[in-house]
Amino acid sequence: MFEAMKRVKSNALIGIDFGSNSIKAIALSKVGGTFQVDAVAEAPLAKGLIVDNRFEDLTKITQIIDQLRKNFPSSYKNAAIAVTGTxxxxxxxxxxxxxxxxxxxxxxxxxxxxxxxxxxxxxxxxxxxxxxxxxxxxxxxxxxxxxxKETVLSQVDCVEAAHLTVKVVDVASHALARACELLFSRDDHDKGIAIVDIGAAQMTLNIMHKGRMVFSRSKNHGGAICTQMMMEHYGYKFEEAEKIKVSHEWNADCELDIVAPFINMTINHLRYDLRMFTNAPNNIQLEKVILTGGCQLLPELVTQLAEQLELNVEVADPFLGFEYKNAADKALLRDVGVKYMTALGLALRGVQ
The missing domain is CATH 3.30.1490.300 (Dna Ligase; domain 1)
Structure with missing residues (x-):
């Protein structure tokens, strides 16, 4: 089943990315050789519905996917999903x-x-x-x-119960790399490019070289830790702390007591993982770091990463040059498009 799904071709795929805090989805088409975003949507998840990439309540997740599906044109009946983690x-x-x-x-x-x-x-x-x-x-x-099989089938069952047909099952890191290839110049092909995805619960480092993934490492670290730190420090409930973190509407002391320590923690984790790669006998020189995932939207993270790692650090923006069916989608992806990288990589399976 895993093998058969991967080889199916489709001209209309919704790329669906299952995170621990939300489900993100995007649909693409190609118009005159140019990619077009036909629809994009995100649905929040209650805490505990997806834990360590496992679906804990299939019925509730199916209901959320069904609501999410209604944001897409009726012609989109097929989906691409991805598996990740251990x-x-x-x-x-x-x-x-x-x-x-x-x-x-x-x-x-x-x-x-x-x-x-x-x-x-x-x-x-x-x-x-x-x-x-x-x-x-x-x-x-x-x-x-x-x-x-258990992991794949739980995703497939939820998606198909929500009136979509799963046509592609991919590996999340491969989908992310596929989306990041839209950012690569010809000169980047022979260089070592680190793709760092920082989500709510997981941070993943993938290193690309000559079109291939040569190193991959993930750990349980992400924006949820920052949210938890706010909850413990200020006595916030989860929803309140998450809203403050995402909107950046925090007090000055929060910047010093919570955000800065979390950024330092993130940088230290990444520095350790990069050291594991550079110490290996691979003769690949790292030239660039590309950041993806919602957590990179934290202020100062990009600046401090560039300063402390002494590397060129870029925030992924793969939607430059895309066309859009809806102006609202263009505005959304301009602000938070980096959150949709894995979903984009999945949707690309239907148009490339």
Missing amino acids: DVITKVVTMNANMNELELETQVELEAENSIPFPIDEVFLDFEVLSENVDNSEFNDVLLSAAR
């Missing part, structure tokens, strides 16, 4: 280049049985031949992906 594993392996597809599938299953820490009957497998191996032309580099 329930999905990707690995680049080398395979003999002379194998036919059936032999390759058999070898991939054998490789998965030996390298994936899940029972093989509990996962969906997929693979993609990337390129010829740089050290031996008789072998190809093959991207192996495995996702737990």
Whole structure:
């Protein structure tokens, strides 16, 4: 199922990104070679509905997706979703280049049985031949992906119960990288580019080089920690603290006591992860950091990251040059478009 879904082509996909605080969705089409945003929407989630990428209440999540769907043209009946976290594993392996597809599938299953820490009957497998191996032309580099069936099916069940058909199941980090490729110049292709996604509950570092993801690391750190710090410091309820954080309407002492320490914590986490990459024998020089995710909207985060990491830090803005069906969507994505990067990467599966 995981393999079959990935290869389906569609001209009308809603990319749906499931976060711990909200569900974000976007639909794209192509007009005269230019991408067009046909609709975009976000639906908040009550705390605890999605925890560590697991759906805790399928009925309530289905109801939210159903309401979200009503923001999209009726012609959009298909969806692309993504799996992430510890329930999905990707690995680049080398395979003999002379194998036919059936032999390759058999070898991939054998490789998965030996390298994936899940029972093989509990996962969906997929693979993609990337390129010829740089050290031996008789072998190809093959991207192996495995996702737990339980995780995939819970998402599929919710989406399809909300009157959409799931046509694509992707890996969230791959969808994010696909969206970020819209930002790359020709010169960026041969450089090491770090993509840092900071969401509500998770921070992910992906490093791209020559069109491939060469390093990936994630940890449980995100904007929810800043919200929790506000709750504990001021006695706010969750909704109140979240609203203050998102609107930046906090008192001066909050900037010093909460926001600055959270930013320092974030930078220290990222510095540690980047050090793990730079200390590895890969001979790839990092040239740029691209920030995505709602948490990067915090003031001073970009400036301090650039100063402390001594790297060029950019906030992702992939929607430059896009057309829009609705002026309101253009205004929204101009302000918070970086939150929709994973959803964008999923929607691109239907128009590229």
